Amino acid sequence: MVTLVLAGCGIGPDLPPIPEGIPPGPGAPLPVIDLDGPGRTALQLRGWAGEQSSTGIESVALEAYGYAAAVMGRSKPGCGIGWTTIAGIASVESKHGTHGRSDLDADGTVRPPIIGIALDGAPGVALIRDTDGGKLDGDPVYDRAVGPLQFIPETWKRWGVDANGDGVADPQNIDDAALTAARYLCASGGDLTSERGWQRALLTYNQSNSYLLTVRDRAAAYSVGRRV
Template identity: 45%
Template sequence: MGAAAVAGATIALATTAAAPEVLSARPAEQRNVSALGRAGESVDVEKIKPGLWFTDYSGPIPFADVPDVPASMSDMTGMGEMMPEVDAGPQAPRSFSGGVPSPVLDAYRTAAETMNPMAPRCHIPVELLAAIGKVESGHARGGRVDKNGTTVTPILGPVLDGNGFAAIADTDDGVLDGNPTWDRAVGPMQFIPGTWRRWGADGNGDGKLDPHNVYDASLGAARYLCSGNRNLADPADRDAAILSYNRSTAYRNMVVRLMEAYAASL
């Protein structure tokens, strides 16, 4: 869909006129373990519910704790700006493949196709992005995106004010998450705003960086997961990447089981 653009421009509010959807503050780990089944059994993808996986926060860890960008990704340059506040308009037509809405699956595939030539060692699989997207937001709430891939309503995690979750002071002046005091995870891949500032990308080639857009968020997640010169075809590197996204063994197990299910169905 277009070359990646690294976050770094001044960002303006990326949201729609509709009220945001807030993910459940009840840790998804408590709700989803039964859906995993026992080892050797197939995972029931449709029973997995999006939400927080542990009590610190949802989404990638703050950018200061992320490994350096590998040299193979150093040419991923460019600037973009966030979309202004607009009415997202009607939803894109949806069909489903392996339980994944078609516009969201296209975003995952586009992200992998864009990322792998830029980081040939990474080998990021579509099913990894699909698994994380399922856990983080239920594939943008079942594919509720407009024709450009932007969520019809913003998807926001709980306010990270230390009340039941980690306290993460505002890193974006409320531009992305609407809160000028505390951060919230944003978008279909649930990025912390400070993380998005480093890893955000233009996944649909429109010159804008929007964590509420499933193409941009998917490519940003791909960049993040491929960091540190990882080879995601290696289970050890794959697991390290998943755990960097969310420090929870149960989260890692869920993502791996979903990957196995999606590898057989997508």
Template identity: 45%
Template sequence: MGRHRKRSSSTVRRNTVIALTGLIPAGAITVASGYGASADIPFLQTRAAANESVLEPSVVAPAVAVAPAPAPAPEPAPASPPPPAAPALPESLAAGPLGVPGINVAAYRSAEQLLAQSTPGCSMNWALLAGIGRVESTHANDGAAGADGTLFEPILGPVLDGSLAGNNVIMDTDGGELDGNATYDRAVGPMQFLPETWKHYATDGNGDGKADPQNLFDSAATTGKYLCDGGLNMADPLQATRAILRYNNSMAYVANVVAWSVAYSTGIAPAEADLPRIH
């Protein structure tokens, strides 16, 4: 947010993006086994002692040939379980690259077009805005917004009263108008602006005559204006880094935003190592 602090996960590395592949079970391995058995019954004989003659029985039992028992048929191999079905994505998620909801993509691209007209030297790319939106609010809680970009539920950061580790104490600057707290400030909207910063850069991104921090189009356009301030050019990696640090003074934050931005530009999801924990 324009303050700007956040959370995430992993270890520091930038600009390294490795394709993420899903592992789907191909099926179980089956083993078939068989066995056989045979019986051999000896002839019935009567033998005398060595000094006695062999007595011939009146009836001699014929040899009985016994057919070997047939080997049992092999047990049928267990059927391989079908591979698990891929989980169905919500319609909005399926519509965008790498899980960016379609309504968010529209807001980021709209902001890029507005800035191309108002601040062409900034070279703003929608993927950079998407990187910030991913880190700040997971694209407004996976695109929970109406067709005009207005959120179904407002997104508010923690109250900045010093009770949460890592957050500064920031006294109220807007009388609670935007964040509902007249004592302390809290970040507002999907791009997490402090009220004072929002009022300075607020931009109407969807042409409805107002700038609402809880609207995807307005917040994306305002974020672009904030990043471009001071004549920074997002096509220059060093200047882009300066701009992102203005958003949150943390190199781990920069690494996360850049990793997701590159992912949205290339279609290759970032590895865990590209997403360091933001303190």
């Protein structure tokens, strides 16, 4: 997980200022959709995602973030997670599934797969020995974070969920990864509309204050339609 620094935020006479404070704003409200529709129900947000083009996020990714927030709004209404928070994390973790040579297919699957460095205990790197026989990350010795939201296999095994209706919980699919991240964050932080809850959720996801602040900055930018 690499923390990047925003450059030039808040500069520009025609751009809305990026709000301060924690948690970041929830962003453009989501339209009502049929959360139980067949197939990739996130597609119902295509029009809404198109209206958020100023964020610079591909529609297929925005649909995934919006759908995840909508699902949690029904299943965990006390959480209050905004799509902007999921987008902020995905921006830091993988540039919304476009890290390196990767890109998102129309169905939200990252190709080629995003696989992080070996968590082998090297300086500055956690030590996490293999937990999945290399099934998700191709490494039978050490675990590696996988997918656009960078889950380690052990965490994915516990929290991974199928969000696009294909019957498979795939960490390399942005629909599945976004909803899994939202579930994990809500379970970790409780009320994400509170400063304490949001901070607790983010520090559970990544125990770094600089990471938390970078995600906050990016999510806050998205909340007012800014790209980062």
